[in-house]
Amino acid sequence: MALGLRDKAYDLCRSYLSGSWKTINKDDMVFKSVSGGLTNVLFLCSLPSTHTPLNGEPSQVLMRMYGQIHSTNEHDSSVTKITESVIFMMLSERNLGPKLYGIFPEGRLEEYISARALTVGELKDPIISAIIARKLANVHSLNVPINKEPTWLFNTMYEWLEKVRSLDVDQLYENEKLLKSKKSSNKQKNQNKNNPFNYEAAKFLVKFDFEHEIEWLKEFLKQCESPVVFAHNDAQEGNILIPDYLTVNKWSSTTSTNKTESEITENNNSLNTRNKNKSKFCPNHLRKSDLMSYAFNHRRSSSPDDDLYDSGLVNDNSISDEDGFGSEEDCFESNQNCNLNDENIHQKTKQHYLKQLEEKMVLIDFEFCSYNYRGFDLANHFCEWMYDYQYNKFPHYKFNPQDYPNENQLRHFVNEYVKHYYQGENYIGPDEEKEMVEKILNEIRYFTLASHMIWTLWSINNAVNSQISFGYWEYGKCRLESYLAHKKKMLSLFRK
DSSP, X not given: OHHHHHHHHHHHHHHHHOGGGGTSOGGGSEEEEEEOSSSOEEEEEEOXXXXXXXXXXXXXXXXXXXXXXOOSSXXXXXXXXXXXXXXXXXXXXXXXXXXXXXXXXXXXXXXXXXXXXXXXXXXXXXXXXXXXXXXXXXXXXXXXXXOOSSOHHHHHHXXXXXXXXXXXXXXXXXXXXXXXXXXXXXXXXXXXXXXXXXXXXXXXXXXXOHHHHHHHHHHHHGGGOOOEEEEOSOOOGGGEEEEGGGOOSSOOTTSOTTSOHHHHHHHHHHSOTTTTTOOOOOGGGOOHHHHHHHHHHTTTTOOTTOOOXXXXXXXXXXXXXGGTSOOHHXXXXXXXXXXXXXXXXXXXXXXXXXHHHHHHOEEOOOTTOEEEEHHHHHHHHHHXXXXXXXXOSTTOOEEOGGGSOXXXXXXXXXXXXXXXXXXXXXXXXXXXXXXXXXXHHHHHHHHHHHHHHHHHHHHHHHHHHOXXXXXXXXXXXXXXXXXXXXXXXXHHHHHO
């Protein structure tokens, strides 16, 4: 099978990419598997070191082969593949996702990005947060030729709920005991060790009256009248990439101060090989050495005559430390290694750095993209601030409710989103912008419930289907408890 895929990759790269790809032999092409699974089978195809691009064609691409799509029938699977390809192409054309180099019946050729995902701590950085706000505003502005009815949210809940109702917790418990017995193979025992069955959490989840709760939620959400937009639906840190060369070698001070030194070390050790020993990225805390290194590495790509980059991100020093941010000057000058007035730090270098960050940050994983309520996409992003998935001990996540954005952080994001979304033909004026910010903040409060609900159901399904080592039962229970706590809070506000 691998040999056949190599031949196919070679033919596809020659046909779609041309240039140097037409001058190499099949055996010269570098071909290796990147990942494998039911829905994501990726292969890296590269030109040999002896060949360089002739006409701007890429030297490396990813070949994505479609696997089994989790849909109810073959027709739905075909529609899902077509829809994802259309979405990928549109986001690619608008520099919101990786470039698309070719589509073929079994998959596609896409840009290979030497990048890393953001960390949960970086989501709260004001510069990164503002860029994400603009990226989502761009996504929400798209007119994508797919079904524009907001059916995804509740249809998906009902689909996953149907599978939940087929579960027999007591039978799952018996299966767990069997795996622990001497009759089980070592492979089964290892799998059991990686994903231990949590009977109490499973019982709590499966017994919950989701049917009644979803119907109540559907009616409750109508009250905030959130508009329908094209949404990513899973804008968590793992689905936002930045290039490796924009990573600096210093722990961000935005990292949660509640973590102990041993926990920080533990999280460092849990990173994958590519990110191991690399620290978290924080553009608000760039050192002089970071900027000078960046300027040296990218001196050929930046011209002294380049226009200054005016992003509107770092020229507002009105944000105070108590807002949860601190001004840009505060962030830079708080580091002894960096002084903004140092003549060795060229202002253009810093601006070019931020421009690169803005241009190169991309969204990935469009599996859940659909037309949906704006409030869900934004509320879901903020919920993800609380969940750290880089914890290397079971259940492989940490719930940090204290990390949910405060009022100033929410407003910082939403203000940037509104400014970017309502520009040009959509311009609504300063007074209307203020009103829109308040409306969106209200939508976020409402749709936080929907975020907790849908990922609760997702987690229950994955608890019995996924081979990935993760505490799905624990995570599902955590999300449902968060749902119930937030519902109580919302209803208390109504009573007032």
